[in-house]
Amino acid sequence: MKVVVAPDKFKGSVTAVEAADAIALGVLDALPDATVVRCPVADGGEGTLDVLAAAGAEIVSVRVSGPLGSPVDATYAVLDGCAYVESARACGIEFVTPSPSVSLQANTYGVGELIAHALSRGVGRLVLTVGGTASTDGGAGMLQALGAQVLDGSDAPIGLGGGPLREVSEVDLKPVLTRLSGIGIGVATDVTNPLLGPSGAAAVFGPQKGASPDEVAELEEALTAWARALHVIGADVADIPGSGAGGGIAAAALALGASVESGFDLIVGLTGVESALDGADLVITGEGSLDPQSLAGKAPAGIARRAKGIPLLAIAGRIALDDAQLTSLGVVGSRALIDHAPSLDYALANTPALLRAQAADLVRAWAS
Known part of the structure; x- marks a missing residue:
């Protein structure tokens, strides 16, 4: 049997x-x-790297910035020339005690640092998994770590976290797009929430990260400003199903030309389930x-x-x-x-x- x-x-x-x-x-x-x-x-959430390791992936360790800035020891996986970056390894909710202030301050800068390290190894493709994060910053920190200019109305760089995004006026992604030239990007998620609105990142996932109704409203305002700034440069990501995944990390990846893929379908294809059945x-x-x-x-x-x-x-x-x-x-x-x-x-x-x-x-x- x-x-x-x-x-x-x-x-x-x-x-x-x-x-x-x-x-x-x-x-x-x-x-x-x-x-x-x-x-x-795995379905693209926490634990994805453990499954990839069992499938033969190399696990790479890197010290990066955690969701509130303190360093954390994170990992990503490399398999067949593709880097699998699990966002929660850098900015996972397990690194914080959820609270109203944390919900506004947590950021994804460390995720960008993981991506930068993977790029330095010469990978040809990136897959970003986005579940289990502490952040609701729309992926702005990730882009900042990769060289993006995220500026306020006075052309000054804005701070990290979802709260400061209320001040965003302009985004320059050219430095990031140059680094990623020729690199395919996928976002592995089975979440279909958009970035904004009653089923968006702030409303649905903000409370899990410590946001009270006041912070949810503040984060919604911030993500609206972020979506507007991205739209100005031609990245109309706010309503795309899945763009709210990972507190909006998916939206930032979409602005770089990423495709949203079923996390389960992507990962299960690497585990031998189809042939095993x-x-x-x-x-x-x-x-x-x-x-x-x-x-x-x-x-x-x-x-x-x-x-x-x-x-x-x-x-x-x-x-x-x-x-x-x-x-x-x-x-x-x-x-x-x-x-x-x-x-x-x-x-x-x-x-x-x-x-x-x-x-x-x-x-x-x-x-x-």
Whole structure:
């Protein structure tokens, strides 16, 4: 029997690679003679580099500016001449304590530093993943790190962070475009939020980063000014689906000519899932929270699409989908770790053991 194990990360506890290893052990506990193929996956958010490393990418370490300016040790991946830059490694929300002031100050300068380092290695393509950031600066800091001039009405450089963008009047991207000449750029995200408006970067993601309604309004004003400045130089990015991803990092990348690509489709194409599913008898997927967002482009939904006709089991930290929603994904059996743990803290601290045990029980139930 061939079993494909293809989970995403369980945020706050284990990476996708660690989850795949634990689930695989559970499968073998239940079916000792099974052939288990591990295919950890990602959707372009946090944890993408871990999946790329498992696929054979080189991981490059660089010290860069964190979201509030203090240095952080960040990494990016290089595979087949393409640099995969995970924005959260430089400006991730885990580097800050969300608060109103942080929501205005956090910036993406370190992301630009990662890109600059990758360019110095002679890569021919860049893929930018944008989930999990602390910033809502429209990617302005990233562009500033790459040499862009972001000026106020007095032709003075504006400061870093989303708040100062209210003062932006002019943007000169020529130095950045020169550095990127001949380099293809992709933005890996399955988020479709635009830069502005009620479903935009400030309104939807600002509160997650500590913004109160006042800061959300301030950031919306700032991003509106940013979009206007970009529009003046011919980059009309405000309403493009996905431009609000990463607090607007995607908008800045689009202004450089980037294309928005499905994060899951891009990453899964590098992990061998497609070939692994050929001849599979069972597929197991999962992630930290299996909820309505999972139905809209997250990794489990992507695996479900590719596993049509193959029995699919799902394991998650928590499951907030009803039976009909699970059935719509093609799930024939599921387990939530929280239902088999005395507390959330216990589940987070013991995720590998719980994954192994619940995978074994779930497979036994399916096979009986």
